[in-house]
Amino acid sequence: xxxxxxxxxxxxxxxxxxxxxxxxxxxxxxxxxxxxxxxxxxxxxxxxxxxxxxxxxxxxxxxxxxxxxxxxxxxxxxxxxxxxxxxxxxxxxxxxxxxxxxxxxxxxxxxxxxxxxxxxxxxxxxxxxxxxxxxxxxxxxxxxxxxxxxxxxxxxxxxxxxxxxxxxxxxxxxxxxxxxxxxxxxxxxxxxxxxxxxxxxxxxxxxxxxxxxxxxxxxxxxxxxxxxxxxxxxxxxxxxxxxxxxxxxxxxxxxxxxxxxxxxxxxxxxxxxxxxxxxxxxxxxxxxxxxxxxxxxxxxxxxxxxxxxxxxxxxxxxxxxxxxxxxxxxxxxxxxxxxxxxxxxxxxxxxxxxxxxxxxxxxxxxxxxxxxxxxxxxxxxxxxxxxxxxxxxxxxxxxxxxxxxxxxxxxxxxxxxxxxxxxxxxxxxxxxxxxxxxxxxxxxxxxxxxxxxxxxxxxxxxxxxxxxxxxxxxxxxxxxxxxxxxxxxxxxxxxxxxxxxxxxxxxxxxxxxxxxxxxxxxxxxxxxxxxxxxxxxxxxxxxxxxxxxxxxxxxxxxxxxxxxxxxxxxxxxxxxxxxxxxxxxxxxxxxxxxxxxxxxxxxxxxxxxxxxxxxxxxxxxxxxxxxxxxxxxxxxxxxxxxxxxxxxxxxxxxxxxxxxxxxxxxxxxxxxxxxxxxxxxxxxxxxxxxxxxxxxxxxxxxxxxxxxxxxxxxxxxxxxxxxxxxxxxxxxxxxxxxxxxxxxxxxxxxxxxxxxxxxxxxxxxxxxxxxxxxxxxxxxxxx
Amino acid sequence: xxxxxxxxxxxxxxxxxxxxxxxxxxxxxxxxxxxxxxxxxxxxxxxxxxxxxxxxxxxxxxxxxxxxxxxxxxxxxxxxxxxxxxxxxxxxxxxxxxxxxxxxxxxxxxxxxxxxxxxxxxxxxxxxxxxxxxxxxxxxxxxxxxxxxxxxxxxxxx
Ligand code: FES
Ligand code: FES
Numbered sequence: 001x002x003x004x005x006x007x008x009x010x011x012x013x014x015x016x017x018x019x020x021x022x023x024x025x026x027x028x029x030x031x032x033x034x035x036x037x038x039x040x041x042x043x044x045x046x047x048x049x050x051x052x053x054x055x056x057x058x059x060x061x062x063x064x065x066x067x068x069x070x071x072x073x074x075x076x077x078x079x080x081x082x083x084x085x086x087x088x089x090x091x092x093x094x095x096x097x098x099x100x101x102x103x104x105x106x107x108x109x110x111x112x113x114x115x116x117x118x119x120x121x122x123x124x125x126x127x128x129x130x131x132x133x134x135x136x137x138x139x140x141x142x143x144x145x146x147x148x149x150x151x152x153x154x155x156x157x158x159x160x161x162x163x164x165x166x167x168x169x170x171x172x173x174x175x176x177x178x179x180x181x182x183x184x185x186x187x188x189x190x191x192x193x194x195x196x197x198x199x200x201x202x203x204x205x206x207x208x209x210x211x212x213x214x215x216x217x218x219x220x221x222x223x224x225x226x227x228x229x230x231x232x233x234x235x236x237x238x239x240x241x242x243x244x245x246x247x248x249x250x251x252x253x254x255x256x257x258x259x260x261x262x263x264x265x266x267x268x269x270x271x272x273x274x275x276x277x278x279x280x281x282x283x284x285x286x287x288x289x290x291x292x293x294x295x296x297x298x299x300x301x302x303x304x305x306x307x308x309x310x311x312x313x314x315x316x317x318x319x320x321x322x323x324x325x326x327x328x329x330x331x332x333x334x335x336x337x338x339x340x341x342x343x344x345x346x347x348x349x350x351x352x353x354x355x356x357x358x359x360x361x362x363x364x365x366x367x368x369x370x371x372x373x374x375x376x377x378x379x380x381x382x383x384x385x386x387x388x389x390x391x392x393x394x395x396x397x398x399x400x401x402x403x404x405x406x407x408x409x410x411x412x413x414x415x416x417x418x419x420x421x422x423x424x425x426x427x428x429x430x431x432x433x434x435x436x437x438x439x440x441x442x443x444x445x446x447x448x449x450x451x452x453x454x455x456x457x458x459x460x461x462x463x464x465x466x467x468x469x470x471x472x473x474x475x476x477x478x479x480x481x482x483x484x485x486x487x488x489x490x491x492x493x494x495x496x497x498x499x500x501x502x503x504x505x506x507x508x509x510x511x512x513x514x515x516x517x518x519x520x521x522x523x524x525x526x527x528x529x530x531x532x533x534x535x536x537x538x539x540x541x542x543x544x545x546x547x548x549x550x551x552x553x554x555x556x557x558x559x560x561x562x563x564x565x566x567x568x569x570x571x572x573x574x575x576x577x578x579x580x581x582x583x584x585x586x587x588x589x590x591x592x593x594x595x596x597x598x599x600x601x602x603x604x605x606x607x608x609x610x611x612x613x614x615x616x617x618x619x620x621x622x623x624x625x626x627x628x629x630x631x632x633x634x635x636x637x638x639x640x641x642x643x644x645x646x647x648x649x650x651x652x653x654x655x656x657x658x659x660x661x662x663x664x665x666x667x668x669x670x671x672x673x674x675x676x677x678x679x680x681x682x683x684x685x686x687x688x689x690x691x692x693x694x695x696x697x698x699x700x701x702x703x704x705x706x707x708x709x710x711x712x713x714x715x716x717x718x719x720x721x722x723x724x725x726x727x728x729x730x731x732x733x734x735x736x737x738x739x740x741x742x743x744x745x746x747x748x749x750x751x752x753x754x755x756x757x758x759x760x761x762x763x764x765x766x767x768x769x770x771x772x773x774x775x776x777x778x779x780x781x782x783x
Numbered sequence: 784x785x786x787x788x789x790x791x792x793x794x795x796x797x798x799x800x801x802x803x804x805x806x807x808x809x810x811x812x813x814x815x816x817x818x819x820x821x822x823x824x825x826x827x828x829x830x831x832x833x834x835x836x837x838x839x840x841x842x843x844x845x846x847x848x849x850x851x852x853x854x855x856x857x858x859x860x861x862x863x864x865x866x867x868x869x870x871x872x873x874x875x876x877x878x879x880x881x882x883x884x885x886x887x888x889x890x891x892x893x894x895x896x897x898x899x900x901x902x903x904x905x906x907x908x909x910x911x912x913x914x915x916x917x918x919x920x921x922x923x924x925x926x927x928x929x930x931x932x933x934x935x936x937x938x939x940x941x
Binding site for chain 1: 803805806813814818819820821822823824825826827829830832859860861863864868872875876877879881882883884885886887888891909910911913914915916917918919920921922923924925926927
């Protein structure tokens with residue numbers, strides 16, 4: 001690969017301030033809710049108050065008569081819209097299509113039943129309250145293991161069971177491993193259901209032009225092109241007449257990857273009503289009906305030698321999929337992705353896993369930063385801590401004895417992942433050094449004498465990144481995954497980079513401009529990055545799964561490289577030297593060794609477009625190239641260590657500090673890498689200590705506001721120390737690896753591990769997260 | 784619904800309008816005045832995205848009705864600086880105190896009001912002052928650094 005090493009000059013690898021920031025700081029940036037087109041009407045959805053019920057009758061007559069109301073749509077009115085089903089089916093996963101508006105039954109609190117359209121949002125909400133639905137409540141099931149029992153209430157009667165997927169896979173010689181074991185340990189962990197909760201909720205606007213049949217659809221989505229495709233298919237509008245615009249997006253974290261029923265309904269309403277139709281989700285809707293994440297029941301069994309070497313693992317992963325598996329394999333993504341990463345950074349070749357996906361009366365599951373991996377990492381790391389305690393071994397030492405060493409790269413895991421490079425052992429040692437591990441253990445012993453409980457938690461991780469087709473396959477999802485960039489130098493010498501990856505906080509307008517500027521030899525101020533509009537950006541999958549730095553960086557590098565060659569060819573004719581004798585710096589093309597023989601980028605570009613004499617036979621005037629990139633699989637890694645103190649009387653956890661050593665290969669902009677790591681760590685703290693979506697037995701949602709669904713605030717996040725190790729990937733352009741998810745993949749295990757380490761003298765046993773004060777007090781009380 | 788007339792000052796400009804009594808101040812600013820820099824993250828008073836300053840104090844505009852702002856002097860993010868960036872905004876920029884930017888207007892205004900009261904705060908005090916503003920992207924650390932840097936900038940300018 002020609003671009004194995006990217007030039008590192010002024011821009012690449014530098015802590016460049018983000019070029020997109022001023023418009024956010026001044027409030028000028030326009031998010032979905034900030035866009036109002038002339039003639040806009042507003043939607044409020046009527047949603048199910050029941051977890052499970054049959055719909056007997058819906059009465060919309062009163063609502064339709066309310067002031068300002070244009071229409072009330074129910075399932076019958078949207079009959080032409082097909083139900084949402086897995087766009088890309090996975091073998092063995094039973095389909096559970098979700099009607100865009102519930103028809104005969106509702107299966108979770110918050111499921112949309114009717115859409116009310118009115119002149120203002122206030123009026124739409126008034127009218128929505130007047131829609132009366134006659135329900136026949138049914139028994140609900142909110143626990144995945146209960147849902148697996150034959151007598152459990154069944155969500156999808158036609159399937160005869162709530163189990164939509166079940167498969168056992170045996171890798172290596174699992175029986176042999178267990179036969180050789182000195183000890184066999186077991187642990188069960190039921191991870192919490194928690195949610196991305198981006199600060200900006202979902203929302204969309206549908207604008208249909210009847211004369212031309214064109215649909216312009218604004219959506220707070222992470223995947224504009226995929227949304228365009230599916231809207232075209234669902235609505236029966238030819239794709240070339242659909243444009244999706246994703247304006248500024250206030251965070252996504254995976255939740256905005258899904259193509260939602262509300263989006264399809266709103267798109268359709270725009271088409272039928274012929275006026276711009278706008279829907280902005282409120283926070284209650286977001287907590288009830290946007291995708292949930294991360295809840296699994298994981299049972300692990302380990303065959304262990306007395307020296308702490310793990311010989312084999314058995315795992316059973318039950319994913320609590322919620323009411324529908326309506327998006328791409330959504331009920332399955334958690335347990336299937338989790339199963340692949342149970343061995344993680346450890347050298348374990350004998351492994352058996354059973355993956356089960358179950359429907360329950362809860363909001364469906366979708367992606368949230370480190371899908372499946374958070375639960376798997378948490379279960380395994382907490383299990384390893386327990387094994388270390390049982391064997392009276394230091395947990396760091398247990399990890400040393402099992403971790404894959406640098407000499408083993410490329411390392412193929414028993415689950416088929418090919419770890420390309422990394423610093424697994426090194427990141428562990430460095431994190432321990434930074435946190436002062438030896439001293440902490442001494443201090444811990446001392447404090448215990450005084451009745452104070454300090455804990456240290458270690459979470460050592462590997463993160464599949466770059467999400468191209470190869471890594472998707474290695475992670476168990478055989479779907480294609482690639483993207484495109486178009487790099488163009490305009491006639492005046494300025495650079496336009498259009499990309500299919502989408503930014504909702506990642507700073508692509510800066511990092512991808514850094515790549516283009518470095519390769520083209522121009523200043524970052526002369527580069528603009530365009531994304532989020534299907535009419536301006538080339539086709540691609542969007543942003544998810546820590547892929548944009550690798551794929552975005554790679555495709556921009558490829559396209560910029562090609563444009564650079566064109567520039568050099570044009571300049572070579574103008575300066576009458578060979579292209580190889582030319583270089584570009586600071587926007588000037590010059591003869592190497594004779595810098596006064598030079599041309600500005602303006603002169604070269606102007607000539608390329610407008611002076612036909614500069615063009616060689618067969619050369620095109622446009623200084624533009626479009627390149628796609630589907631990277632090889634690459635894996636980031638790191639180690640997160642948490643120090644905390646637990647008050648056993650109140651159950652309160654005080655986080656003292658968190659140290660994260662991470663390795664994402666070549667960094668485009670370390671400042672942005674650190675931002676990604678720190679943000680993900682804070683979400684991980686939420687997952688370990690505060691955040692949980694809960695339902696009662698009847699399927700009622702108990703957490704529908706930020707008053708009862710708690711996000712960590714500034715006071716809950718301790719000082720974070722981030723340090724980088726850099727082992728460039730041997731298989732990607734520039735050696736870049738992704739970084740988006742590691743913090744959330746590994747932090748819950750680190751924080752929960754620290755708490756359980758603090759409580760070690762009490763020999764507590766905790767099977768559920770988050771570690772709330774009540775759970776801690778109860779566990780200590782039972783010890 | 785009968786409308787009520789109100790008069791107030793927004794970003795230094797006198798404003799008079801007729802509003803429905805139930806309209807929140809946030810919706811008034813956003814929908815009636817087109818000042819969409821004020822964000823809505825929860826509409827129930829927890830996230831702080833809707834923070835504006837009323838007579839110098841940070842207030843959640845989603846919890847307040849427009850009619851309650853009668854006679855008030857309101858400052859929104861759009862009014863913080865007319866020429867380039869305010870030192871607080873600059874500090875957020877320089878220290879990467881924002882990612883998706885959605886919490887940012889509320890964060891900046893909260894920090895601005897806090898620094899007027901407490902020009903030389905400790906990190907702990909900064910974290911407490913920001914405790915009512917949720918950010919899902921940054922993990923807060925860079926925001927704390929930015930607020931500290933803003934305090935220094937403002938002190939230097941005095
Ligand atoms: S929108 Fe006002 S506090 Fe959240
Ligand atoms: S920057 Fe996204 S919520 Fe704060």
